[in-house]
Amino acid sequence: MQTLEAILSFLFFFMFATYTLSQMDYTKPNYELYRYQLANDIWRCLYLTGDLSYYPILNSEAENKLEQIYDGTGLCVYLQGVQTTIPRSCTSKGGGCSEDNITMKKIWFDSFSADVMTFTVCTPK
């Protein structure tokens, strides 16, 4: 009878331990790195298409691209100090930044000086 109790206790313990371990965070996908890569992609794409050439002034084409990126991916982009770069759809649809955002700082060189661009990407809620 004691052997039986021991077996039952072991089975319960094993079940509990397996369940607890499987619920821990490290077993689930971690999206942090991927989100950083996406945020950097947006910056690279704007850079490659020449839309950041006149930063901190952005032309309407750059705004349209940010709007398209938001429509296609749900990623809202905010460039600090540039009021007009908040995509209209981000704010009108109740999007916008929550705590769940990624902020990157890019050092921006021109002919005369270096400037730091603060670049925030908000992921969909």
Added chain:
Amino acid sequence: MSVSSNQQFNFKKAFITYDALLSIMPIMFLIVFIIQVMAYINNDAIYTLQKRELFNFLVAAADYTVKKSDAVAVDSLGNLQPNLIDGSKLSSVNANISTGVSKFKIDISLSNLKDEPPNDQTCVYRLVVNSSNNKEIKKLYVCGEYANS
């Protein structure tokens, strides 16, 4: 009621047997139930880990494609231009990765920004600029699944 001595019904033995039967049955049910729950939890854990492994692989493959693969454009000084992708070279990148990692089947493709994933596999996307199409921003989808599934 009279019972002969050699056919006498042994109530004590019968009760013990019956009692043992009733005790063992719930224990057996309990053991079977626990084993079934354990099998379910185990399968769930394996599924979660496989999902994570596949996702990590797709993210790594997408990052390689965007930054270091043959499809990345090169500037006049010979430097790689991350995120500037030549869409016509993606099939060779796909073949290279598939040859190197036989555990997964992957499919790399360029799509417009509003397009949905090209198939029902697990997919990740990256934002790239298509070097051969008027520098248009596109989605680079990297989709995949386990090769044996």
